[in-house]
Amino acid sequence: MISRRRAVASLLAAGALSALTVTAALAQAAFDQAAFAQAAFDLGPEQAGRIRAERDENAVRAIPQGFKFVASGTFTVAISPSGPPLATYATDAKTVVGADADFAQLIADSLGLKLDLVPVAWADWPLGLASGKYDAVISNVGVTEQRKEKFDFSTYRQGLHGFYVRSDSAIGSIKEPKDAAGLRIIVGAGTNQERILLEWSKQNVAGGLKPLELQYYDDQPTQLVALASGRADVIVQPHAQLVFIAARDRNIRRAGTLSAGWPNKSDVAIATRKGSGLVDALTLATNTLIANGKYGKALARWALEDEALPRSETNPPGLPKF
Structure with a gap:
C-alpha cells in the first residue's frame, strides 16, 4: 500500500501519469487504505470493544x-x-x-x-x-x-489542530510561529486553521523571519499527494483527522499540535x-x-x-x- 502511494506521488510530481491513470491509482490506494483502517480501528457495527460505564x-x-x-x-x-x-x-x-x-x-x-x-x-x-x-x-x-x-x-x-509532516521529514517540532517560518503548509481556505496561520505569518514577518507559504487544494487526496511528493512541507487539519490518516497511510507523522482557540484554548x-x-x-x-x-x-x-x-x-x- 505504502509503496504504491509513494510511487503515484513521485510520478505525479514528475508529470509522468495521465489524469485518468492517477485517478485509478489513487482509487486502488484508497481501497487498500480502507482495508488497513478497518484493521487498525474497529469500524464494525458490533463494537465489541466499546467501553461501557455504570450508572452515576x-x-x-x-x-x-x-x-x-x-x-x-x-x-x-x-x-x-x-x-x-x-x-x-x-x-x-x-x-x-x-x-x-x-x-x-x-x-x-x-x-x-x-x-x-x-x-x-x-x-x-x-x-x-x-x-x-x-x-x-x-x-x-x-x-x-x-x-x-x-x-x-x-x-x-x-x-486541537495537528501539524503533520512526511515520516522522513527533517522538520522537528512545531510549537510556535518561528518554528514554521518559511515552511510550505497545506491548509483549508476559510478555516480556523488558516486564520491562525495567517497570524503566525504576520508575527514572523514582524520579527524579521520568513512568512509561512500557505497552499490550498481542492480535496484531501490531492493534499496528501502534494505532501508525499515533497511539494509541501506540512499539512494542518483538525488533529483527530490526521491521527487516523497517519495510522492508515503510515507515511506521515505528527510534528506538533495547536489549540483551536489559539492563542487561547x-x-x-x-x-x-x-x-x-x-x-x-x-x-x-x-x-x-x-x-x-x-x-x-x-x-x-x-x-x-x-x-x-x-x-x-x-x-x-x-x-x-x-
Whole structure:
C-alpha cells in the first residue's frame, strides 16, 4: 500500500501519469487504505470493544426534577458522521461508530439511559437541538462565545489542530510561529486553521523571519499527494483527522499540535439547549468518567489520548466572535 502511494506521488510530481491513470491509482490506494483502517480501528457495527460505564448516581441526581427527555428512558444524541476517528458509518453503512459515539454511550450509561444516536448533517444540529429534536449534540462541537448565547456546554475533549509532516521529514517540532517560518503548509481556505496561520505569518514577518507559504487544494487526496511528493512541507487539519490518516497511510507523522482557540484554548463539548438544566449532570458525569478511567480508555480506542482533558467544565470561555 505504502509503496504504491509513494510511487503515484513521485510520478505525479514528475508529470509522468495521465489524469485518468492517477485517478485509478489513487482509487486502488484508497481501497487498500480502507482495508488497513478497518484493521487498525474497529469500524464494525458490533463494537465489541466499546467501553461501557455504570450508572452515576450523582449525575442522575443533578438532572432537574421533572426534566423530560425527548424519549422516556433514552438519551437522544445528534451526531454528524463526518469521518473517522470521531464519527463515521460502520462497515454496515448504517451504524455510527467512533470516539464521539463511544463518549455518547458512556454518558447514556452514566445517566442510566439507553442511547439513541441520530445521524444529522453538521449544518442541521443547531436548529434541531434548539427545537427539541435531541437531548444533546455530541459531534466535535467547539465552544464559542456565539454558540454559548443559545446553548450550554460540557467540555469533553481538547480542540486541537495537528501539524503533520512526511515520516522522513527533517522538520522537528512545531510549537510556535518561528518554528514554521518559511515552511510550505497545506491548509483549508476559510478555516480556523488558516486564520491562525495567517497570524503566525504576520508575527514572523514582524520579527524579521520568513512568512509561512500557505497552499490550498481542492480535496484531501490531492493534499496528501502534494505532501508525499515533497511539494509541501506540512499539512494542518483538525488533529483527530490526521491521527487516523497517519495510522492508515503510515507515511506521515505528527510534528506538533495547536489549540483551536489559539492563542487561547477552545475545547470540544456536549451541547444542550440553553437553560434546559441538563448541563450540570453532563459535566458531573464526564468528570466521574475521567476520574474512573473509562474516559481515557474510550479515547485510547481511537488513538486520541492526546486530546484528553483533565476535567470537564460547564460553559468555559470559548472562541471569541470575529
